[in-house]
Amino acid sequence: AFGYGLDYSSNFIVNDIAINNENSLPTEYEFFRGQALGGAREFISSDAVVEFIESNPFTLSNKAVEVSLFQYLKQDDSKLIQFKNDGLSGFGITGQPLNVLHLNEPFMEIVISSSAESPVYFNMGCGDNCSASIDLGNVPNTWVTKNIPLSCLEAQGFDRSKISIRGMFLAPQKTDLKIHTLKLKSNFSGINKIEGC
DSSP states (O other): OTTTTOOTTOOTTGGGSOOOOGGGSOSEEEEEESSBOTTOEEEEEETTEEEEOOSSSEEOTTSSEEEEEEEEETTEEEEEEEEOSSSOEEEEEEEEEEOOTTOSSOEEEEEEEESSSOEEEEEEEOSTTOEEEEEEEEOOSSOEEEEEEHHHHHTTTOOTTSEEEEEEEEESSOEEEEEEEEEEESSOOSTTBOTTO
């Protein structure tokens, strides 16, 4: 057919066509380990000023937020985010839209600490007018692991087929927030689940 000797009954090339097997898709995404991973970018915001972090250390132009690297454990970086003023300020990680509908019982794993017994909120975004937030409660001055089932965010209309903001941490008061890990994982067991989910 079509002068090339092939027709719809020819199937010798079909075996060479790559097919994405659902079993070969990742079961975990590491978005942050001391710094954004996988082509994602970090940003900070306060008082309607939003800026991408271009280097470490970095200070927001209005001086309301400063970020720097420090060691979590031997040779393992973490991020120190210093919110200098009262009033909602944030630190986030953004990237190209990511579809994770293939993940079974997905959850976010966060390793975090804070200098003050200040509330911290966690937000994820999925495009224009599409986001969801959860109260992480008071974060202590010791490293803790907090797990957030995505079902908690989906109940607010979050769409995990187009994750753009991988995670944003918001603090309403002055505090030093330390973040080591931000991972999206499968098969939530219920361990370290935040209250209210």
